[in-house]
Amino acid sequence: MSRGVSLFLLIVGAMGILLPFIWMVSLAFKPRDEIFSADIDLLPTRLEWNNFVVAMTQTDVPLYLMNGLVVVLGILVFQILFTVPCAYALVQRRTRWRTVVFACVLAALLVPFHVTAIPIFLGFAEMGILNTYWALILPFIPTAFGIFLFRQFFSQMPKDLFDAARVDGMGEMEIVWRVAFPLALPAATAFAIFSVTAHWNDLFWPLIAITDPELATPPRGILYFRDQESGDDVGPLMAAALIITAPLVLAFLLAQRKFTQGLSAGGLKG
Incomplete structure (x- = not known):
């Protein structure tokens, strides 16, 4: 397949993916009479900024944005806190069960969250933590993908680096956070983008775990x-949909370089 044909197919595929987003942006700036017009025009004759004023002042969109920020940052912080030491241990701790544990991590990648949603819901109901931030955060702290990503990144680091840190008197947890994690920041950036995007856009679990509009x-x-x-x-x-989507787009554009470095520097290597 020639380069021109490949480029054309990529452009067509990208346009197909972006078309709903472009249409959303178009409707967000259109006045009401143009939205329900029989003609299909992407560009409005005049920009209706009042749509954004209504969305931000007459609805609870600011509250939803704050809730989303609390949830995605809470999930990400706890994921990093537990995932990085686990991935480091899979690389550095030489035990006979290491291969079995890593195989379990790979197997966990094949299990969709929807399979475990009902048992988690019933457990949270018994614990009485539904309709809380914890109900939205706790199920996603264990992340097989995060362990896999950091484990692959740590496996590319020279073993002598960690041995030198031990000779200098560092403990294992000190090595994790002062040596391994700073070197893995590209992988952490890539993982953060995956995590924040997935949980910012998640509707399935909040639809089950939350009935309080305030959360x-x-x-x-x-x-x-x-x-x-x-x-x-x-x-x-x-x-409102554009306001909710825009932070993810901006965050990815700002972190695009480190995101690419994180995937190309060993994070997804076998």
Whole structure:
């Protein structure tokens, strides 16, 4: 296949993926009469900024954004706190069970969260922590993907580096956070993007674990917005969706270089 054909197929595929986002942006800036016009035009005749004013002042979108920030940062911090030492131990601790443990990690990658959602829900119901931030954070702290990613990255580091740290009197946990983790920042950036994107956009679990609108994350909050506030007022609804989507796009653009470094520097190598 020639380079031109490959490039054309990539452009067509990218346009197919971006088309819903482009349409959302178009509707967010259109006045109401143009949204329901029979003509399909991507560019509005005038920019309707009032859609964003309504979304931010007459609805709970700011609260949904704050809830989403608390949840994704809480998940990420705890994931890093537990995942990095686990991945380091899989590389540095020479035990006969190491291969078995790593095989279990790989097997866990094949199990979708939806399979374990009902047992987790029933357990949380017994513990009485549904409708709390902990209900949204705790299920995602164990992450097989994170252990796999950091383990592959740590396995590329020279063993002499860690031996030298031990000779200098460092303990294992000190080596993890003062030597291994700083060198793994590209992998941490890549993992952070995966984690934040997945949990910022997650609707399945918040739809089950949360019934209190005050705790709604952005995707869950959009459902409340549509049902209670927006009705058929599509402009503010699309403006709210754009406001919720924009932070992820900006974060990826700012971290794109480190994200690429994290994947190419050994994080996904076998």
